[in-house]
Amino acid sequence: MSDLTPLRTSTALLTDHYELTMLQATLKSGTAHRRSVFEVFGRRLPNGRRYGVVAGTGRVLEMLPRFRFGDAELSFLAETEVVDQDTLDWLADYRFRGAIRGYAEGEVYFPGSPLLVVESTFAEAVLLETLVLSALNYDTAVASAASRMSRAAGTRPCADMGSRRAHEEAAVAAARAAVIGGFTSTSNLEAGRRYRLRTMGTAAHSFTLVHDTEREAFAAQVEALGRDTVLLLDTYDVEEALTTAIEIAGPELGGVRLDSGDLAIQASEVRERLDALGATGTRITVTSDLDEYAIAGLQAAPVDSYGVGTRLVTGSGAPTASLVYKLTAREGSDGQWQSVEKLAVGKGSTGGFKQAARTFAGDVACEESIGVPKLPSELIGSRPLMVDLVVDGEVDEGYTGAEGVRRAQKRHSASMAELPRTAHRLQDGEPAIPTAYYPTG
Amino acid sequence: MSDLTPLRTSTALLTDHYELTMLQATLKSGTAHRRSVFEVFGRRLPNGRRYGVVAGTGRVLEMLPRFRFGDAELSFLAETEVVDQDTLDWLADYRFRGAIRGYAEGEVYFPGSPLLVVESTFAEAVLLETLVLSALNYDTAVASAASRMSRAAGTRPCADMGSRRAHEEAAVAAARAAVIGGFTSTSNLEAGRRYRLRTMGTAAHSFTLVHDTEREAFAAQVEALGRDTVLLLDTYDVEEALTTAIEIAGPELGGVRLDSGDLAIQASEVRERLDALGATGTRITVTSDLDEYAIAGLQAAPVDSYGVGTRLVTGSGAPTASLVYKLTAREGSDGQWQSVEKLAVGKGSTGGFKQAARTFAGDVACEESIGVPKLPSELIGSRPLMVDLVVDGEVDEGYTGAEGVRRAQKRHSASMAELPRTAHRLQDGEPAIPTAYYPTG
Numbered sequence: 001m002s003d004l005t006p007l008r009t010s011t012a013l014l015t016d017h018y019e020l021t022m023l024q025a026t027l028k029s030g031t032a033h034r035r036s037v038f039e040v041f042g043r044r045l046p047n048g049r050r051y052g053v054v055a056g057t058g059r060v061l062e063m064l065p066r067f068r069f070g071d072a073e074l075s076f077l078a079e080t081e082v083v084d085q086d087t088l089d090w091l092a093d094y095r096f097r098g099a100i101r102g103y104a105e106g107e108v109y110f111p112g113s114p115l116l117v118v119e120s121t122f123a124e125a126v127l128l129e130t131l132v133l134s135a136l137n138y139d140t141a142v143a144s145a146a147s148r149m150s151r152a153a154g155t156r157p158c159a160d161m162g163s164r165r166a167h168e169e170a171a172v173a174a175a176r177a178a179v180i181g182g183f184t185s186t187s188n189l190e191a192g193r194r195y196r197l198r199t200m201g202t203a204a205h206s207f208t209l210v211h212d213t214e215r216e217a218f219a220a221q222v223e224a225l226g227r228d229t230v231l232l233l234d235t236y237d238v239e240e241a242l243t244t245a246i247e248i249a250g251p252e253l254g255g256v257r258l259d260s261g262d263l264a265i266q267a268s269e270v271r272e273r274l275d276a277l278g279a280t281g282t283r284i285t286v287t288s289d290l291d292e293y294a295i296a297g298l299q300a301a302p303v304d305s306y307g308v309g310t311r312l313v314t315g316s317g318a319p320t321a322s323l324v325y326k327l328t329a330r331e332g333s334d335g336q337w338q339s340v341e342k343l344a345v346g347k348g349s350t351g352g353f354k355q356a357a358r359t360f361a362g363d364v365a366c367e368e369s370i371g372v373p374k375l376p377s378e379l380i381g382s383r384p385l386m387v388d389l390v391v392d393g394e395v396d397e398g399y400t401g402a403e404g405v406r407r408a409q410k411r412h413s414a415s416m417a418e419l420p421r422t423a424h425r426l427q428d429g430e431p432a433i434p435t436a437y438y439p440t441g
Numbered sequence: 442m443s444d445l446t447p448l449r450t451s452t453a454l455l456t457d458h459y460e461l462t463m464l465q466a467t468l469k470s471g472t473a474h475r476r477s478v479f480e481v482f483g484r485r486l487p488n489g490r491r492y493g494v495v496a497g498t499g500r501v502l503e504m505l506p507r508f509r510f511g512d513a514e515l516s517f518l519a520e521t522e523v524v525d526q527d528t529l530d531w532l533a534d535y536r537f538r539g540a541i542r543g544y545a546e547g548e549v550y551f552p553g554s555p556l557l558v559v560e561s562t563f564a565e566a567v568l569l570e571t572l573v574l575s576a577l578n579y580d581t582a583v584a585s586a587a588s589r590m591s592r593a594a595g596t597r598p599c600a601d602m603g604s605r606r607a608h609e610e611a612a613v614a615a616a617r618a619a620v621i622g623g624f625t626s627t628s629n630l631e632a633g634r635r636y637r638l639r640t641m642g643t644a645a646h647s648f649t650l651v652h653d654t655e656r657e658a659f660a661a662q663v664e665a666l667g668r669d670t671v672l673l674l675d676t677y678d679v680e681e682a683l684t685t686a687i688e689i690a691g692p693e694l695g696g697v698r699l700d701s702g703d704l705a706i707q708a709s710e711v712r713e714r715l716d717a718l719g720a721t722g723t724r725i726t727v728t729s730d731l732d733e734y735a736i737a738g739l740q741a742a743p744v745d746s747y748g749v750g751t752r753l754v755t756g757s758g759a760p761t762a763s764l765v766y767k768l769t770a771r772e773g774s775d776g777q778w779q780s781v782e783k784l785a786v787g788k789g790s791t792g793g794f795k796q797a798a799r800t801f802a803g804d805v806a807c808e809e810s811i812g813v814p815k816l817p818s819e820l821i822g823s824r825p826l827m828v829d830l831v832v833d834g835e836v837d838e839g840y841t842g843a844e845g846v847r848r849a850q851k852r853h854s855a856s857m858a859e860l861p862r863t864a865h866r867l868q869d870g871e872p873a874i875p876t877a878y879y880p881t882g
Contacts, residue, residue: 013631014609016602018642020630021666025644029661031651038647063609076634084665122651129645133605134612161457164574165761167611168455168504171575189461190454193517201459203466204570206479206768209781210472210563220470224525225462235783260788288788310761319755320606327647340650342676347701347729 011063012073012094015130017082023123024087032123035337037329037353040102040116040136042109046144046318048428051419053147053412054115055177056139057105058404060132061395067131069094090123098124100390103356105399106143106180106408107385108415108423110368112435114354114386115323122330129325137323138170139177141315146181147412148292148316149308151424154299158306159200160186161287162313174313180408183308196402202230202257202285202307214241218248228254230285233270234261242270246277255283255304263288264301271302291316292426329353339372339441352441357382358418358433365418368435376438383418452504453514453535456571458523464564465528473564476778478770478794481543481557481577483550487585487759489869492860494588494853495556496618497580498546499845501573502836508572510535531564539565541831544797546840547584547621547849548826549856549864551809553876555795555827556764563771570766578764579611580618582756586733587622588853589757590749592865593736598746600641601627602728603754615754621849624749637843643671643698643726643748655682659689669695671726674711675702683711687718696724696745704729705742712743732757733867770794780813780882793882798823799859799874806859809876817879824859 026032045052069077069091077083077091098120109115116132118125150158160178163171163186175191185198192199203221211217218231218241227249233241233256245253256274258266263286274282286298287307295306315321326349332338339351353373358365359382369379389396398404416423423432467473486493510518510532518524518532539561550556557573559566591599601619604612604627616632626639633640644662652658655677662670668690674682674697686694697715699707704727715723724745731739732752739747756762767790773779780792794814799806800823810820830837839845857864864873 011609013634014604014612015630016604016628016642017630017633017640018628018644021642021670022644022648025648025661025665026651028665029652029657031661034651036651072634076630080633080640082630082640122647126645126647129647130605130612131609134607134609137606138608138611163455163457164571164766165578165763166575167579167608167614168452168572168575169610170579170608171455171571173608187457187459189456189458189517189523192458192521193454193513199458199521199523201457201462203459203463204567205783206477206563206567206570207463207466209768209783210467210475210477210771211470212774216470220472221466224466224469229462237784310763314755314760319760320751322606322751325605327650330651333653342646342650343678 009066010068010070010073011066011131012069013076014134015127019127019129020077020083020087022126024083026122027087027090033121034331036120036122036125036327036331038118038125038129038325039114039328039354040132040323040325041112041114042321042323044111045431046322049144050423050425050429050432051108051110052140052321053143053181054103054105054107054109054140055143055180055408056135056173057102057116057389058400058408059135059139059173061389061400063131063135064096064390064395067096067128094127095393096120096124096128096390097393098390099388099392101386101388103385104387104408104411105404106410106412106415108412108419110431110433110435112350112370113368114356114370117354117386133323133325137320139173140321140323141318142174142177142313143181144321145292145312145316145318146178146183147416148426149295149312150182151416152292152295152299152426153306156303156305157184158308159183160188160312161307162309163188165310166313171313176405178312179405180412182409182412195405197405203232205232205235208232208235215244215248218245222249227252230255230257232257232259234259238266238270239273242273246274246279251277251279251282253279253282255285257285257287257307259287264298267298267301267303296426350437356385358385360418363418364420365433367433369438370435371438371440374440376440379438450507451509451511451514452507452572453510454517455575456568460568460570461518461524461528463567465524467563468528468531474562475772477561477563477566477768477772479559479566479570479766480555480769480795481573481764481766482553482555483762483764485552486872487763490585490589491864491866491870491873492549492551493581493762494584494622495544495546495548495550495581496584496621496849497576497614498543498557498830499841499849500576500580500614502830502841504572504576505537505831505836508537508569535568536834537561537565537569537831538834539831540829540833542827542829544826545828545849545852546845547851547853547856549853549860551872551874551876553791553811553878554809555797555811558795558827574764574766578761580614581762581764582759583615583618583754584622585762586753586757586759587619587624588857589733589867590736590753591623593733593740593867594747595740597744598625600624600746600748601629601753602748603750604629606751607754612754617846619753620846621853623853636846638846644673646673646676649673649676656685656689659686663690668693671696671698673698673700675700679707679711680714683714687715687720692718692720692723694720694723696726698726698728698748700728705739708739708742708744737867791878797826799826801859804859805861806874808874810879811876812879812881815881817881820879
């Protein structure tokens with residue numbers, strides 16, 4: 001039994017059939033080797049949100065070196081005749097040799113922000129479409145929800161407890177994205193192991209039920225885990241459970257958890273009773289279908305921390321960020337760069353190379369500025385938003401692993417602090433700052 | 442570079458912190474070794490749906506033998522002091538030795554259906570909570586959505602094209618669940634490899650854009666992939682693209698894809714024009730944010746197949762099935778079995794051993810019958826719903842792998858054919874059949 005992370009396995013088939021058939025067709029027509037620029041962006045923010053949070057970038061970078069076609073992958077493609085022999089030969093030698101730049105993870109973004117730009121040949125870049133979008137779409141959805149929940153919670157910590165409501169590997173990514181968005185811990189052990197996140201937990205109803213009485217359950221938990229543990233109160237009767245809890249643990253009891261009923265009323269009653277029993281330092285954690293609105297509604301209640309599950313890992317109503325990966329520029333038959341864009345109804349794209357910066361009025365961000373292809377000189381002084389993530393196929397490791405997450409979390413706090421106060425509004429509305437394009441070509 | 446499936450890696454940390462601390466506390470109190478029964482069920486179907494579709498069971502069985510604590514897992518738990526040395530020693534020897542029975546994958550279910558029942562010691566069974574729920578909650582959400590979409594599509598095939606809108610591993614599970622729910626193919630290559638599903642694809646707008654003209658792109662695609670390929674029409678102007686397509690491929694062109702605009706109107710116009718050009722056999726595939734309602738709305742349009750993305754992999758508004766894993770019975774201190782249930786407001790559970798069967802009036806299912814602990818004799822003749830999946834820790838391989846998926850797909854069709862016609866209604870309402878409990882204890 002070795003390491004859990006499948007680091008040695010290929011990520012190359014985590015992609016769509018058509019990417020390989022397009023590869024075959026362009027290898028034949030000769031366009032496969034045209035220098036190309038693909039861009040990841042969102043046409044809009046979901047559900048009238050004020051901002052989004054970039055996440056998944058570090059995971060893309062971790063998976064990129066493993067995007068290689070080995071024997072297992074090539075055999076499958078040969079047997080099922082997805083592509084021809086020439087294409088298989090090309091794939092056997094494939095590794096990404098291009099450049100990727102984009103928004104660093106944790107940065108906030110707005111409609112049209114060029115979150116990731118992949119510059120390479122058409123063939124090299126088109127193959128990455130699905131893997132890049134899978135990681136960015138899911139992780140960004142979760143980080144964006146987490147950030148709103150964290151802001152709604154103010155100084156009270158939020159913990160991710162949503163693993164059971166998401167695919168088992170998505171759960172690990174969700175824990176990581178939640179921390180980038182401002183959560184302080186996760187229940188997911190593998191996320192703890194892989195990214196050095198703080199893990200935490202309380203106890204389940206089954207723990208109380210497997211003992212003959214609630215009293216025996218609480219005694220067992222305190223005996224094994226110490227007085228600083230968190231006891232779950234609502235298996236039978238909350239008031240009775242609370243009395244039992246303090247009898248067993250004394251007023252030094254670390255915390256109690258409420259998981260059902262009217263949490264605001266219960267938290268007040270429990271706080272009063274804890275204080276009356278001298279347990280003034282015992283913390284109250286609430287869980288049970290929380291989202292940013294429920295958290296905001298509990299801010300007047302005497303709650304110390306929030307455990308968030310379903311709504312976190314499903315993006316609080318927006319389970320995917322709906323980011324797209326579009327060709328925006330390529331070499332023509334004359335070797336010159338050309339901007340390209342599709343015209344499809346309601347799904348147009350803006351062609352060309354791009355640079356992005358956040359422009360300020362005093363200390364407050366006032367515009368997402370996108371230069372096509374370059375920012376105009378009057379925007380010197382704006383904060384540049386795009387960084388080099390991959391150069392000549394080499395990943396900048398500073399954006400990956402535990403260190404990448406830690407930096408992304410800090411970056412997100414700093415980025416939020418620059419936004420106008422409207423960014424913190426939970427109600428539907430316009431993005432906190434407008435996006436402006438500057439054609440300078 | 443070897444196999445993509447991380448078959449040799451442990452799944453043991455894909456779980457919640459509290460399962461291990463509960464283990465430690467019960468090892469200390471002695472309740473860890475009480476025989477226990479945990480049950481997976483849903484309190485309700487999401488969004489007024491008429492039925493749900495069980496999925497993920499085969500994946501649980503595939504992951505179960507790898508739920509072992511090796512060096513990497515134990516080191517992490519030791520370093521982070523999640524549990525004490527006694528617990529680590531116990532974990533080092535852990536493997537599941539109990540029994541799992543439940544609804545076979547593909548079966549339909551209703552509120553309260555005991556989808557999976559895990560019988561073992563408390564310690565052995567409590568550890569599986571998160572992994573079991575992660576697989577069942579996500580896969581069931583997708584299969585349930587896929588089934589409604591497939592029914593709405595009638596005899597027209599549906600293809601999964603949603604990989605890019607889900608976590609990269611969730612995308613593989615989604616493709617698998619979609620096929621169980623009635624989809625005929627997927628764009629996801631890894632799902633094709635792992636479960637022998639039929640993969641398919643058309644072309645992206647980037648393919649058209651990388652060529653100097655749409656004509657050159659179409660010519661390259663037909664040259665490489667043959668006349669039977671599917672050309673994407675809406676990069677620039679659909680009518681012009683259609684003329685070009687038939688000029689290049691002739692009336693033998695396999696198909697065309699529409700990905701934007703008013704699909705019903707466009708499909709009619711394209712069909713008329715194709716017929717006028719003699720391309721009467723050329724198929725029309727539509728994509729672009731389809732769900733069961735959009736598909737139902739297109740049934741009068743001359744569409745041949747549907748490609749479904751975002752709404753499929755996000756469960757069409759219900760991205761998790763909200764299934765829970767609850768202790769329902771356990772040995773007491775006297776060695777006798779006792780039913781247990783929690784009373785938490787709005788979140789109660791029904792204790793005890795259970796048997797489930799589908800009861801019929803003539804050929805049509807009329808009730809989900811649940812005996813606690815056994816079905817009453819008057820229900821002899823009802824169709825039993827629970828099968829043995831794991832016996833003495835040994836997985837029944839017939840429910841896993843490609844064969845498991847094939848059987849689940851057939852089972853789902855058969856199960857749907859038994860339901861009353863109300864099951865096919867897309868509007869919100871009551872479950873297609875009621876759930877009845879028969880206490881026989």
